[in-house]
Amino acid sequence: MKIPLLSLVTFSLTCFHLVAADVPSKTSPRFKARVVCFNGKLDSGSSCASTCFQPDGTLHTKGSMTCGFPGKLSEIEWSFMERRGTNDVYRFTRRFPSDTAAAGTTSKTVEFSNGRVVVFEDKVQVVVIEPPKR
Numbered sequence: 001m002k003i004p005l006l007s008l009v010t011f012s013l014t015c016f017h018l019v020a021a022d023v024p025s026k027t028s029p030r031f032k033a034r035v036v037c038f039n040g041k042l043d044s045g046s047s048c049a050s051t052c053f054q055p056d057g058t059l060h061t062k063g064s065m066t067c068g069f070p071g072k073l074s075e076i077e078w079s080f081m082e083r084r085g086t087n088d089v090y091r092f093t094r095r096f097p098s099d100t101a102a103a104g105t106t107s108k109t110v111e112f113s114n115g116r117v118v119v120f121e122d123k124v125q126v127v128v129i130e131p132p133k134r
Helices: 003-020
Strands: 034-039 045-052 062-070 072-085 087-096 104-112 117-121 125-130
Touching: 034 062, 034 072, 045 062, 062 117, 072 125, 087 125, 104 117
Parallel strands: none
Antiparallel strands: 034 045, 034 125, 062 072, 072 087, 087 104, 117 125
């Protein structure tokens, strides 16, 4: 039985695609996460939060949020950088107070491994990346 070469190549590429799709990408996060900006102290009742995944489980590699009060407003951006060992590495940038002429920008790289990490903390706000609430 002769198999046309084109059919063999198509079958091989299809199998490669199916196998490759099952292997997790090192260019995507491995953990579901949420970013929370607490106004005031850690775990205060006033906060903003953003999840880094869809309801179907699809993980996002970047996000942003604005949180705070007039004169104390933060613009926060984050992006997944890489996997390092068992951790997901994220780069965060915070512009504060973003609604004033005196706004400054701070960046920080953190490693996240499914436990709370404080990214930024001052007398006005605390920003964390943490596992999602159940």
